[in-house]
Every structure is written in C-alpha cells, then in structure tokens.
Amino acid sequence: MKPAELIKGKFLLILLVVVVIMLLPSLVSNYYVGLAIQIFIMAIFAMSLDLLVGHTGLPSLGHAAYFGIAAYGAGFLYLAGMKNLWLAVFIGMGLGGLTAALFGLLALRALGAYFMLITLALSQVLWGIAFKWRSLTGGDDGLPGIGRPEMGMGIDLRSDPSFYYLTLAIFVLVFIALFILVNSPLGCALRGIRESESRMKALGYSVWLYKYLAFVFAGIFAGISGVLWVSYSGFVCPTYLGIDNSAKPLMMLILGGSGSLFGPSIGAGIIVLLENIVSGLTVRWSLILGIVYVVAIMFFSEGISSIIKRGH
Amino acid sequence: MKPLDIQALSKNFGGLQAINNISLEIEEGERRVIIGPNGAGKTTLFHLISGFLLPSSGHVHLFGRDVTNLQAHQRAALGMARTFQVTNLFQKLTLFENILLGVQAIQSSRFCFYRRVRSFREMMGEAERLLKEWNLWEKKDVLLKNLSYGEQRQIEVIMALATKPRLLLLDEPTAGLSPAETASVTSIIKGLPREITTILIEHDMDVAFEIAEKVTVLYFGSVLADGPLAEIKGNPKVTEVYLG
C-alpha cells in the first residue's frame, strides 16, 4: 500500500536524521562537528528572526543588533574572568531583550519599508559604535582569544564534541520553547496580525503591544545565539552587528522557508554549508555568495513575498 | 445607557467634507439600518464609530463613555464588533484559526505565551460550538482563501459575533450574495438576540426594510431623514434621493 509505505519511509528518514545528529561527533571529524555547531547556532538565530518576519509579518533588517550585543556582552564577561556559560546566556538574553525593547519602541512607530529602514539604521549605528570604540571593542580587529567558557557538571567545553552536545541541547530547548510560543494564544495573535492588522484591531486586540512583545522575544532568542557563537569561536568583532549578519538570517528564511520552525533551521544549514564550501574553493567566495543570493531571490522568493505586509 | 450616541460628528479630508455634523442616538436592543446612495458616507461613519478614523470634530459615546479619543481596539474591547464591506479575514489561516482568534479576543489568556492554545479547552470548545451552530464545522481546516465568497461574507458576521458584542456594526453583509445566501444572512440577523444592538449598512432595500425598526438616511455626509421604518418609507425626500 503506497501511503503506508510513504509514511514508513518518512518515519525511517526522520529516525535516520535523528540518529546521525545524536551520534555526529563519533561519525565525522571535528571540522564537520564545528559546521554542525555553527548550523545549530545560526538556526536559533534564524528562528528568532522568523518570529518577527514569518509569524508577525515584521521584516526586520537589524536583527544582528541583538546577536552582536549579546556576543559582545558575553565576550566582555569571559575576558573579565567570569567564564560561566549560564551566566553569559542569561546576560545575553537580557541584553538582546533590552536592546530589542529600546529599538522596538523606536522602530514600531513605522510600518512597512519605513519600519525596515529604521531597524536597519539602528543596528548599523550600533555597528558603527562598536567599530569606532577601539579601546573597548578592539574596533575592526575585534576581541580575540576569548576561549571557551565553563559550564560545570564536569563537562569540558574545550572539546568540540562536548560543545556540540551543549549546542544541540540548547537548540532543542529553544525549539521547544518557540514551538510552544508559536502555538500559544500569543503566537496565534501574531499570525492574525500578519494577515490583517485592521481585523485584529476590530476584534479588540492591542496590535502594537503584540508586535512589541514579538520584537522583544525575538531579541531574547537572538541573544542566546550570539552568546553561543562567541562561546564557540572565542572571538567577537563588529561584523556580528553588521548588515551581513542581519541579511544572513533573512536569506536563511528565503531559502529554507518562513512561518514554520523547520524552515529557518534548514535555511541555516544551507547558508552555513554554502559559505563554508564556497570559501574553501575560492578566494572570491564573497563574489560567488553575492551571485548566489541574487539568484536565490530571483527564483526562490515566493515563500517570503506573501508574508510581507505593508501594514493595513 | 445608550449603546451609541453621536454628537455633531464631522469629518473632512482636505477639502472634502465626508461627514457633516451628524448626531445620532441608538437605543438598546434596536435594529437600525443606515441607507443612502453611494458616497453618502455610510462606511466612513462606521469607521468613525469604530475608531478606524478620527473625527475632525464632534463626539462618539459608546455605552455612556466618551470614546472619541480612543483607538479602534480599545473601543472594540468595550463590547462593539464590526464587519467590513470588503471581506477582511485571515486568508492564509484555516477557518478554525480564524474563528478562534475571534473567540480569543475577549479572553484574558490572549497574551499567554507559555501554553499551547489547544490546551485552552473552553476557547477551543467555544470556537467549535460556533462553527457547528453555523454548519461550517466540516470546513474547519480549510484555508479561508479557499472558501467561497458567500461563505466568507458569512464568516465576517460569525467573527464579529464571536467576541460576544453588545453593539454590532454590519457593513453591507449581503453585498455580492446570491438571493438564497441573502435570505439566509437576513434571517440570521433578524434572529440575533435583543442583547445585541444592531446597526446595519445596507444597499439592498428589501433586506433593509425587512430588518429595520428604525432607519437613518444619509445623503452627502448629512442625515437626510431619521425615524421609524414606516415614516421613512413614506418620506418623499427619501424616494426622491433614490430615484433622482
């Protein structure tokens, strides 16, 4: 019977994927483990943005701000000697959330393209601040040599496999949290806002407040990814706050799909793998990536297009 | 306490005077129909009442409260619901999700972010009840954009009722419907409980006269005539406006 076979086939495939993910460090070299770590961190970043773009219909061009500020926060914390991962995650979530709380107040005064412009301007200025404040941030050179934090429980995060399982665990936790949020009354309301703000207002929903909450939640989750990234790479620099890092998760949503939780994760996988493969092949990886982005938008953009609202 | 009390309401857009010094009182339980030729300002009036437009001058009172400076969602929260002339529903959500958003709108749990909406048995049950009452339960998982125009106009009304309003504003609910669908919607509106004060904008005179207890005739943004149905029917100015 075909349908039963299809279901069984799907189930086996999922099982295979889960097994591979669980056993990855024993299957492949550290290089690929590192790639997987990057994919999971970026997936968290992309999912956090999708909360705004896919679910609420708010196309934010400045999402890197929350990633970057959390990364710098964690970086400063570690360099100051407080190498506690959990503290860093907590602080990163706080920084991401607070920055989003501030930026949201300013950006949500506008709709559509104006909203996009403001989110871009705000995060770019943050980038500029990090760029110029050499004595604090190391400027363009960034802050290297940060080293892995400690997480207690007798686990040494300096080994990539250990860091991998930590990242995986946090990814799963974030996934579950977002799953609940996205399917909660608040999440449903966000999708209603995406579809028709005026209808939601007519029903009595305080639309601005919901958008603001989505903004702050997105900032909090983005902060988690920023902390994980600096904890993994041991390095933080202004690019984390720059437009590249704001456009990247958007490209992940375009390629992987928006409005679900798996889409951004798949998109993260595609972009991370793409970047690594291309940069390994040629010095001109930036040029190639630019061409890929343009081609991707030209041919794959249907998923996002219907989601972007002009605010009515 | 009157559900709706409008005093000297005016709205101009640049040079265009869309609404000109309108005063109106609606009693509790009333069935009021607003008629008038195209461009008379009927929908604009609805926007002013529901808060989608702010007036240039005048006051709007809902249930005794001055809501003139309140935003649309704040007015809706006082117990007013409206439908839109152009169907305004959540096209890419399922029928069930659409109705659920209506049901959820008046619940304190509508801000909850740490529990799945499925776990709110009462809300889910209420949405189910509504859909079954209107014989639309089998279509609950259909995306709204895949439903027929007639069904969508119906859902506009259901959506408004889901918030358990005390004042209902219906903007041309039968627009574009077949005679059978029109009859169906008309009987639904007539069958609404008296606790829901109903104001209807209608273009179809037959529907208007079947539902109305009192009629307000708008003409170029002003009230041309206002009174019980029989009076309006016999008013020569009204017939002139519609024939001229």
Next chain:
Amino acid sequence: MAFWIIQTLNGLSFSMMLFLVAAGFSLVFGLMKIINIAHGSFYLLSAYIGLTILRMTDNFLLATIIGSIVAAVVGIFMQSLFLRRFHMKELQQVLLTFGFVFIIGDACLWIWGGAPFSLPKPSLFKGSILIGSVVFPSYRLLVILVGVIIAVGLWIFQEKTKYGAIVRAGVDDEEMLRGSGINIQMVFAGVFGLGALLAGIGGIIGGPFVGVSPGVDMSMLLLALVVVVIGGIGSLKGAFVGSLFVGLVDNFGKALFPELSMFTLFAPMAIILGIRPEGIFGKMGE
C-alpha cells in the same frame, strides 16, 4: 579659534559630499520604497574607477564624469533587470541590493586590492587660500561650492521641471502616478540612475579627503541612513539639512572624541525617531 573654523570648513565639505550620497538614497527610497544597501557600493565603485582614470590621465573632471557614469549605468542595470521584478516587495528588493553589495565589493577588492587609497586633488586646487589669519585648503572650498551648485540644480529640477514634478508626485502618491499614463519604469530607472550618479560624483569628490578602501561602501551607507532618518525620507530639503547636521556633528565628533563619535549621531537619531519618525522634513506617504 582657527581650529573651530577649520573643523567647520571640513565639516561643511564633508556634509556636501554626504549630501550627494544621501540625496540619491533618499529619493530612491521616497519614490520606490527601495532601501538600496548597495548605494554605498556606487560610491565605492566610482571612487576606484576615478582613481584609475586619475592615474592614467590626471584629469579630475574626466575621472568624475567617467566614474559617476559607470555608477549610473550599474544602477540602471540593477534596477531594470532585477529590482523592477519585485515591485512592492520591499524585502526581496533589499536583499537583492545586498547581494550586489557582495558582488561589487568583492569585484573591487579583486581589481584594486585591499590597500586604502586617497585620490589626488585636481591640480588647480592643490593649494590653500589665506583668508584673514586662517589657511583654507582650496579643495575643500571647491567641494562646498560644487555641493551647493548640485543641491540648487537638484532643487530646480525637482521644483521647476516637469520631470521633477513627476518625481515629486510619485513620492507623495505612487498610485496616482501609475494612473497618469506616464511610463513608470522610465521614471524609476531614471531616478535610480540619478541616485547612483550622484553617489558616484560623491565618491570621486570625497576621494581626496575620505579616501577609498574596502568598507567605505558600508560607512557611507551608514551615514546616509542617519541623514535620511534625521532629515526625512524622500525630501531633498531633508537630505540637505540632514547632511549638514550629520556632516558637522560627525566631523566634530571625530575631531573631539573619535572613539565615541557615533554616539553623537545615535542620540539625535533616536530623539528624532521618538518625536517624529518620518524625519524632520519627511513625508510618510502611505
């Protein structure tokens, strides 16, 4: 005292150069709602090309003409082959321009390398003028003059010509423009090309004191963003006033407290956003 005069002069010349960049960015956004992240790339590309032309011919005017025209051509190419397919889909348009940032940026890196360059001044203006007791580099004065002339030219174009009226109408209400029977695509391509042209001129004019290197595209974009947010969207007056403000503040900031100069821009921007989100002279349009 001389310090302040010189800094003001430097600030003003920077402002004029910034105006050339910001005006194009603001017009494109006001008319087409496109946030052209590659706007800084026009600046960059033109500056590099100008550099090469200057090395070959030492003719500053020629360099300006060729550099800005190349930028304009690239701009028209971008708009008519790519951006126009995504009308009303602002997010896709932005991401498209972002792809071009990579392409143009890396192409420039490939051709000219990563070392920073400074464009040589035109031979006529290499010297200084003595006014009172202060020595002014004559080039800076030239930049201010050119900036003002172009600003006036743009104003005349916008206010006094038919084409300018079309653009103004479009910024206010695009629907109306569509209905009027004018070839919208020509208007869009023209404005986009004009924006690129202006940015290109800015790139060469700014070359002697801002220089050109990888990353200049992004720093110019950032300043243009701040100008537009403060001065207002889609407004020429706003771009001018905003550029004056940002140029002077940034210049004084860099001179007085270089590390924290961005805060001097961030604060006014946040304040304007709080009070009047569309900018001082901006129009919210939709």
